[in-house]
Amino acid sequence: MTQPSPADLERRARRNIRLGSLGAALEYYDFVVYLYVATLIGQAFFPADTSPAVRLVQTLSVYSTGLLIRPLAGILIARVADRVGRKRLFILTVVVMSAATLVTGLLPTYAQIGWPAPVLLVLMRVAQGCAVGGEIPAAAVFVTEHARPGGVARAGAFQQLTAYSGFLLGAGAAFGAGLVATHLTPGVPSLAWRLPFLAGGVLGVVSLYLRRKIDETPAFVRETEAAGNRRSAPVREVLAGHRRPVLFAVLLAVALTLVNVTYFNYWPTYLQTVLGYSPTASLVASLISIAGAMAAMPAWGRVADRHGWRRMLLWAGLATAATTALLLVVLPALPAGSGLAVWIQLPAALAAAGIPAAVPGLLSAIFPTEVRQTGFSLPYNVVVAVLGGFLNLILVWLVTTVGFGAPMYVVLLACGLTVVAAAVVPRIRTYLGPGALTTGSVPKTKERLP
Structure with missing residues (x-):
């Protein structure tokens, strides 16, 4: 049998990276769509005599x-993925x-069936939560394990870029569905919230079809061949043998969540409720x-691949701090309704992008192959659920008590954590990328620094 050429292998790796990133976009799409049509969903799934605030x-x-x-x-x-492979997990999560x-x-x-309606809605959200709990870590691990050693950070950044495209798709779908329901089908107002979900389901089916063509990651194949039929307890191994990477992952995931929620989720609400800008x-x-x-x-991914994780995190943290401080100075001076507010966050967004861009590649790199999926998923999902689930409410409270600058103070905290991560990262073992250990396994004893 003819062996594939290096060029063929490179093309297959790029295809796997592209296809492996699709599910992350679907996750962000789904969650953003729900928030954009939250008012309409409240009207559809809860009693009409309930106050708008309670419905929300x-x-x-x-x-x-x-x-x-x-x-x-x-x-x-993640436990399943560390045992049976990344590809099978991808099929499972996209189907669900x-x-x-x-x-x-x-x-x-x-109005059609009463209280079973919101109960069914909760069940669907639980199913989606189960799927996305595995999807983002799975996509990150999959694309970074397919990346060449000198391109781990860029592959991870591309996966995060694809995930963020879900924000744009979600906003566009909600906006387009509103136009359809208002101007093309005024007799069916429910299409304003139904169409985005129906479109998401179709996108998922397309993603499933494309994912049938992906390959298992070379790192998992090598680990399986080396370990034979060994069966482990990944969660126990991660917590017992990789405490330092877990704590580092928590640190970086907190910084990521603070930036994501503040600058890319809460910001529209902030502009409307605090600065008085129109929803549009x-x-x-x-x-x-x-x-x-x-x-x-x-x-930012290229910076990490060329100059290392430490410099990338340091530069991203300092640049985000500088542009966030600029927001603190400029926003109060803007006249009411100034069009500059539409663009004023852009420099901060360009700088802050370095923090989420680092997460897929770096959190994948600090865990060995046999527990990589679990090592990524455990701290990441706990932080996103606990902190991300309540940060919007915390920000509303902070703005009320601290003042208009509260969101920027939160981002400055994220910048400080990122700088701390830059100082710590040289002392963390890596298993992917330049300078990585040649084996995926480590002794099941207390970690020792190299």
């Missing part, structure tokens, strides 16, 4: 169930996500920032 709380509580289920689901799914998203778009409303202007400002962050991520 009920709707966001349903949203939170998907976040709260993530840690447990992510750990269980696609089915749950599609069914959400077809659910009967409260706030949405445009958010989309500009997300697009800018996406454009900057490959550059």
Whole structure:
């Protein structure tokens, strides 16, 4: 049998990286769509005589169930991936996500069947939470294990870029569905919230079809061949033998969550409720920032591949701190309704993109192959669920008590954590990328620094 040429192997690796990143976009798409149509979902799934404020709380509580289920689901799914392979996990998560998203778009409303309607909505969110709990860590591990040693950071940054495209797709789908329901089918107003979920289900089916062509990662194949039929307890191994990487992963995941929620989730609400901008202007400002962050991520990945993780984290932390401090100075001086507010966050978004761009490659690199999926998933999902699930509410409270600068103070905290991570990262073993250990295994004893 003819052996594939290096060029063929490179093409296959790039294809696997592209296809492996698709599910991350689907996760972000689903969660953002729900938030953009939250008001409409509240009207559809809760009693009409309930006050709008209570309906919104009920709707966001349903949203939170998907976040709260993530840690447990992510750990269980990661355990499967560390035993049976990355490719099988990808098929499982995209099937669950696609089915749950599609069914959400077809659910009967409260007016049609009463209280079973919100119960069904909760069940769909739980199913989606189970899927996404495994999807983001799975995508990160998959693309970085397929990357060549000198391109681990860029592969991870591309995966994160693809995930962020879900924000844009979600906002676009919600906006387009609103236009359709208002102007093309005014007699069917429910299409304004149903169409985005139906579209997400279709996207999931397409992603499933494409993912059938992906290959298992070379690192997992080598580990399987070396370990034979060995069966381990990945969670126990991660907590007992890799405490330092787990703590480092928590540190970086906290910084990531603070930046993501503040600058890419909460910002439209901040512009509307604190600075008095219209919903349209706030949405445009958010989309500009997300697009800018996406454009900057490959550059940040190249920085890490060329200059190392320490410099990349240090430069990203300092640049984000500087541009965030600029926001603190400029925002109060803007006249009410100034169009500059649409663009003012862009420099901060370009700088802050370095923090999420680092996460997929770096958190994959610090765990050996046999526990990599679990090592990534455990700290990442716990932080995202616990901190990410409540940070929007915390930010609202902070703005009320501290003042308009509260979001920027939160990001400055993330910058400090990123600088700490830059100082610590040279003391963490890596198993992917330049300078990585040649074997995926380490003794099951207390870690010793090289």
